């Protein structure tokens with residue numbers, strides 16, 4: 355009887371863990387662990403990232419909150435080596451693209467945003483970008499947000515290379531790949547940045 359009860363309790367705990375967790379590489383990672391483990395990864399092995407993983411990652415991006423649920427975005431997924439290499443050459447702060455297995459460019463579309471506000475398109479797309487970074491971490495891959503918007507020169511380069519329309523804002527380029535070195539997350543918790551009730 356005692357064994358039966360322990361069995362039921364164990365099964366219940368396992369079920370609770372499954373429904374509250376992310377599944378990565380055979381290991382269950384809870385949401386807070388993924389959030390705190392995320393870090394910028396800039397060294398990759400060069401191994402390609404599967405289409406299935408890329409879809410999982412973009413799907414996480416699309417699950418982000420947006421003002422009035424407008425979802426004012428599009429995602430350009432790049433897997434072809436020549437395209438990754440030429441972006442790497444053209445973008446000084448995204449050199450690591452030459453060893454990445456793929457990249458996602460998060461594009462904000464002001465005309466699809468609530469009241470067609472550029473700011474909301476950008477804010478919403480930032481939410482999607484963070485979800486993308488977290489999904490990458492949960493899958494045991496690495497990524498880094500490389501900035502494009504608001505630098506006009508970088509936006510022009512990315513638009514030109516990827517055929518992105520003028521009215522669409524390439525927010526960032528996110529190289530994704532298998533980590534080549536063991537980057538560690540930083541502890542950024544600062545008590546001084548918290549204000550209870552009032553500033």
Ligand SMILES: Cc1cc2nc3c(=O)[nH]c(=O)nc-3n(C[C@H](O)[C@H](O)[C@H](O)COP(=O)(O)O)c2cc1C
Nearest residue numbers: 392393394395396447448498499500501502539540
């Ligand atoms: C808006 C934005 C722009 C960034 N641009 C770049 C970039 O161009 N190149 C780069 O290597 N990292 C870039 N980063 C990554 C930051 O350098 C990184 O997030 C920061 O140093 C904190 O480190 P962590 O991501 O490991 O926590 C950018 C991050 C953000 C949010």
